[in-house]
Amino acid sequence: MTRTYLSGMEALRYRDICEKKDRVLRLTGFQVEEFEALCAKFTPVWEKHIKNTTLEGKPRKRQVRKERKNSMLPTTEDKLLFLLYEHKNYPTQEALATQFGMEQPHANMWLKILRPILQETLQREGDLPQRVSERLDKVIGERQRVIIDGVERPVLRSGDNETQQEEFSGKKKTLR
Numbered sequence: 445m446t447r448t449y450l451s452g453m454e455a456l457r458y459r460d461i462c463e464k465k466d467r468v469l470r471l472t473g474f475q476v477e478e479f480e481a482l483c484a485k486f487t488p489v490w491e492k493h494i495k496n497t498t499l500e501g502k503p504r505k506r507q508v509r510k511e512r513k514n515s516m517l518p519t520t521e522d523k524l525l526f527l528l529y530e531h532k533n534y535p536t537q538e539a540l541a542t543q544f545g546m547e548q549p550h551a552n553m554w555l556k557i558l559r560p561i562l563q564e565t566l567q568r569e570g571d572l573p574q575r576v577s578e579r580l581d582k583v584i585g586e587r588q589r590v591i592i593d594g595v596e597r598p599v600l601r602s603g604d605n606e607t608q609q610e611e612f613s614g615k616k617k618t619l620r
Contacts, residue, residue, distance in 0.1 A: 455545025456529070458521035472528035479524070486565045487520045493561055499553065516546045517554060527558045 454460075461467045465476045472479060498504055517523045526544055529535075535543070541551035570583060584590055602608055 455516075456525065456543050458519065458525045461525075462521075471532070472525065473532040474528060479521075479528070482565070483521055483524050485569060486524050486562065489561050489565045489568070490520055490523065493557075499557060501557075516550055517544070523554070523558055524562075526554060527562055530555060 456471075461471065462476060468474065468476050468479055474482065495508060496504055517526055522544075526540075529543070530540055537551045537555070538548045541548045544551065546554075602611065
């Protein structure tokens with residue numbers, strides 16, 4: 445049974461949307477096949493983490509055989525969906541919590557737990573973002589598909605104050 449939140453709204457779960465490929469893409473930015481491939485890499489990193497560490501980040505005193513059935517994010521797919529949904533849509537934590545059937549402090553806790561797990565997964569696969577072009581050339585290698593996010597990049601500025609003011613776009617003005 446899906447956990448419900450105060451409003452009676454059902455929590456978002458991967459099993460409920462995985463048949464709707466366009467919905468998975470809209471919510472996560474990943475095709476179903478890409479999501480499942482990432483989840484297959486994410487799962488062992490998560491399992492290693494939860495085997496040795498509590499949700500509070502403390503070392504475990506006893507081993508965990510399997511996760512609780514009443515977990516707010518009961519499956520690894522749900523954990524990854526939660527994290528990718530947050531990364532793609534960047535909702536407030538209150539909205540994220542509502543969408544996934546939990547309270548805001550729990551959403552905050554899960555983000556703190558899951559972000560480093562995803563970071564480690566991407567690092568193992570060599571898929572971390574690169575910000576220096578020389579490293580990017582190495583990472584790209586023989587890959588067929590590369591995604592480039594060129595939102596912001598450093599610009600060399602003139603040392604001359606008048607030239608700087610002529611070239612300044614007006615963005616990122618600081619208040620004095």
